[in-house]
Amino acid sequence: MPPVPIDQSDRGNVVAVLATLDSGSRAAAHGWSDLTIRNAFIIPTIAFLIIFNIFPLIYSLGFSFTEYQVSLNKPAQFIGLQNYADLLSDPAIWRSFTTTAQYVIVSVGGQMIVGFGLALLLNRPFPFKGLVTTLLMLPMMLSPAVVGLFWKLLYDPSWGPINYALGIGKFEWLSNRVNSLFAVAITDIWMWSPFVMLLSLAGLSAIPKHLYEAAAIDRASWWYTFTRITLPLVSPLLLIALIFRTMEAFKAFDLPFIMSTASVETIAIKLYQMAFQGWDTGRASALAYIVLIVVLCITNIYVKYLNRVKER
């Protein structure tokens, strides 16, 4: 209700007005009860997510036990756990999992080192600190598909500026499997180190100054201060960054797909090819479930640590 301007000289009336307003609060009793509001506020979201996320997944769980190809006009045929058995004994699938694991290690490892290093560097007063921090944050906000595309341009062997800047002639960044794995990972490191940096900076700035002062009085070495004060106090946030980035890198699709489909065949790309190029819906659904279980396990760990940090 908008406040009504009240003439100060008219106090008696004000009381009367308040009294009528208060009797109007019986309307409150006529309004929705808290229970109704709670349900009306929460149930639509839960229902939406169940209809558009959980129901489709149940649907595909069904398909994962069948031989089914969307492209053929043949009904799905129940084959039990055959798809799962086939997948787990397929060397191509294991190769994809291996590629994904290597990608996760190189890319997330690089992000942790570069990101934490950046944070240590930026954790001091300097001119234009806010501007510089925001500028460094830019890469992670950009579309991975478009970033992948323009890094392909930067990596071009004959005229790309990267080869020129490094003076390495016509190095083929995106030709073979090993090179492209590193090339894609470098792009991912460029994009996501700022994320690690952001979390690390939050952790670093929360360390009480007096700890460092005490260490200085004790003439503790830089290394001792770093390993006994800095690292332990930042580690909860570093851990969150690590888990989140691991999960994201495990799902990596956009960057490797745009940059180098053939050589960096992550599990998400394999899944895409199986489902939308080979149209092998049954088997793809089974593989989707294997991936899903891994992701849910990591999510579980992630949420646990998120809540732990939140409570502090």
Next chain:
Amino acid sequence: MAAVSSRNQRFGRLVAILAIIAVTLVFLSPIYWIASTAFKPRNVATSVPPTVLFQPEVTPFVKLFTKRVQLKQPPTPEVYAAAPWWEKAIYDGGERILKVGNDVQLSQYPNRFLNSLIVSVVSTILAVGMGTITAYGFSRFRIKGEADLLFFILSTRMLPPVVVAIPMFLMYRSFDLTDTHLGLIILYTAFNLSFSVWLMKGFIDEIPKEYEEAALVDGYTRMQAFFKIVLPEAATGIAATAVFCFITAWNEYAFALIMTNRRAQTAPPFIPSQIGSGLPEWTVIAAGTVLFLLPVAIFTFLLRNHLLRGVTFGAIRK
């Protein structure tokens, strides 16, 4: 002793600042390169060694928005003289702009850009609207199994798009939702909804309950208190959440690649698909990229104080 250490400190500070400048330049150089390529003449874009200084031109942007064909013969001097500057630029490059009557034929880019805008804006409004009321519900009322429900909500965000896309594609096919705006809007709303709930819950938790309680005592209904007290207090949070949701939808690639191919195709799958067609014109691709990335860059600056919160689903507030 003190003088020595202070000189050391000053030296250390200088080294740190130089390092910060160097690191910032290295990090921004890819963005600078793509932005400058968008203004380069075609032959300069792929020159060896790479050209740093050049006469900038906006021809790539003209090319980005128009349909063109190779010139078979040069235009007559009268035609050339009568053409506006942007058409002259195309003639100079040995091409002409396709026209129907006098109307310039537009390329597909403006349409894809518009699709991105429609899908991102509508899905953001839906996700933030539903997310805000749900966050209020979780923040203010007692809910059985609250932690489990919140985990369930967050877990839907973590699902890899390709995993969700397999059954969704089958369902969309039977409901004729493939290659429609509505289809993408539903997917993006679902994808952003969980994020929006978590982030908004953090913002609403920070609004003191006493504000509403005072309003309730004054005779407001719970709904009035929500709309007139809580929503205005949460305005900053709503804006930040909306910008995050918009950026996520704007950047999304996998769903758009799988679910759309023409009518509702958004910019992220469209821009890379341009490379496949004939000789890649990197300047034009760079121009398309710059226009596409510009809104996100602006939003990043607006969001700068909420980035930490956003990337941790509201868990870390700083």
